[in-house]
Amino acid sequence: MDPPNLRVRTGRASAPPPDTAARGAPPLPASSTCHGIPFGIIFGGTDLNEDVNQREKNEVMGKVLEEARFAVAFTESMKETAQTQWPHARGKIYVQSQGVVTVPNAAFNWNTFLHRSGINQNADNLHIFLLVCGLRQVKDPLYLVDAFSEWHQEEPNVYMVIVGPEVDPVFTREVKAKVKGAAGVRLLGEMPQEDLHAALKNCFAVVNSSVSEGMSAAILEAMDLEVPVLARNIPGNAAVVKHEVTGLLFSDPQEFVQLAKRLVHDPALEKEIVANGREYVRRCHSWQAERDTYQNLVQNLEGSIRE
Numbered sequence: 001m002d003p004p005n006l007r008v009r010t011g012r013a014s015a016p017p018p019d020t021a022a023r024g025a026p027p028l029p030a031s032s033t034c035h036g037i038p039f040g041i042i043f044g045g046t047d048l049n050e051d052v053n054q055r056e057k058n059e060v061m062g063k064v065l066e067e068a069r070f071a072v073a074f075t076e077s078m079k080e081t082a083q084t085q086w087p088h089a090r091g092k093i094y095v096q097s098q099g100v101v102t103v104p105n106a107a108f109n110w111n112t113f114l115h116r117s118g119i120n121q122n123a124d125n126l127h128i129f130l131l132v133c134g135l136r137q138v139k140d141p142l143y144l145v146d147a148f149s150e151w152h153q154e155e156p157n158v159y160m161v162i163v164g165p166e167v168d169p170v171f172t173r174e175v176k177a178k179v180k181g182a183a184g185v186r187l188l189g190e191m192p193q194e195d196l197h198a199a200l201k202n203c204f205a206v207v208n209s210s211v212s213e214g215m216s217a218a219i220l221e222a223m224d225l226e227v228p229v230l231a232r233n234i235p236g237n238a239a240v241v242k243h244e245v246t247g248l249l250f251s252d253p254q255e256f257v258q259l260a261k262r263l264v265h266d267p268a269l270e271k272e273i274v275a276n277g278r279e280y281v282r283r284c285h286s287w288q289a290e291r292d293t294y295q296n297l298v299q300n301l302e303g304s305i306r307e
Contacts, residue, residue: 038301040070045214045236046138048073048081058085065089070297072096074215075239094297099290100220100281108198117161117186127204127264129160129230132196132218134167135175142175143209143232145182147253151260152184158264160207163199165190201225205263207256213237219247220285223277228263228270230256244269246277 041064051057065071065086071093073079083090111123119126129148133139141162148160162179166172166189179187191199200206206222206229213236220240222229229247231237241247248263250256263270 038069039067040072040297040301041065041068042072043074043078043082043214045074045078045212048078048085048214049212049236050138052081052085062086062088065092068092069301070094072293072297074098075236077235077239078214094293096290096293097285098215098217098220099287100217100224100285101287102197102200102221102224103194104198104201104225105192105194106198108195108202110199110202113199113202117159117188119159119161119186121157125157127158128202129158129205129207129260130200130203131160131162131207131209132200133162133164133208133210135162135164135172136168137171138212139164139210140232141209142178144207144253144256145178145185147257149182149184151257156184158260159184159186161186161188161203163188163191163196197221197225200227203227205230205260208232208237209256210234210237215240220281223247223281224285226274226278228273229277230259230263242276245273246280247273 047057047061051061062085065082066088068089069092071082071089073082073093073095074097076095079093079095082093114120114123114126114128119128131141131144133141135141141164144160148158152158152160162175162185176187179185200218200222204227206218206227208216208219208229208231210216210232212234215236216231219229219231219237223246229241231241231247231249233243233249233251238249241249243249248259250259263273
């Protein structure tokens with residue numbers, strides 16, 4: 001069976017199976033919609049972690065939730081946050097972790113990727129760390145730049161490549177200026193998903209340095225591709241990454257470098273983390289389960305139209 005075209009918004013713990021959103025969920029609550037079109041919403045991460053603290057955005061989201069027939073949160077923690085913010089929506093929030101599907105481009109050329117990144121060394125001797133994110137402040141792509149640059153000067157075969165779209169133009173200029181003068185750090189723009197998956201598969205490790213996350217797609221995709229993950233120790237990441245089991249969690253740039261060095265020099269740890277991460281996404285982030293949940297919710301929406 002082919003994977004679905006539906007993709008949940010990227011933002012992406014030990015996530016339990018969907019609770020009330022599984023097959024046989026109770027009928028979706030009705031709401032007094034002025035436009036007559038039933039709809040549901042999906043929380044992404046920044047909305048619950050950041051936007052709720054801005055009064056105007058909080059009020060808008062609350063009004064949308066009043067109209068929505070359902071809302072989906074990726075984790076129980078996100079659901080609890082939403083219920084605390086908008087108690088009136090308590091009966092319509094369901095939990096469904098994100099499913100993961102990776103489709104690396106078989107024609108992808110890793111050496112070409114390195115050349116585009118300005119890395120002109122033998123690929124066999126390199127350790128490439130990929131940080132995949134849109135260039136905006138909440139993703140904090142500059143968090144590790146100074147520490148990584150210092151490490152690169154000690155070990156010239158380690159590089160960090162930041163890959164992602166230019167979401168915030170002002171912040172993008174800041175990132176470009178900083179990276180330009182940072183030894184061992186490179187910046188690339190947005191890539192087609194299949195090429196990105198191929199790059200993930202070829203790199204040594206995937207990095208996440210976000211200030212906040214809902215559920216990181218890049219982390220889940222790296223695990224699915226059997227690539228080690230080093231992630232900033234924030235609630236959204238710690239819900240997916242169990243330290244020294246499915247990945248490594250760091251609390252500051254210095255700890256990141258310590259853990260990254262350990263990973264480079266400890267193949268047994270790398271092997272164990274990779275195996276555990278792959279099993280975790282297979283067990284808890286099935287795209288089939290995600291598909292079934294959304295089909296069930298949408299079918300309920302369709303039923304409410306006919307009624």
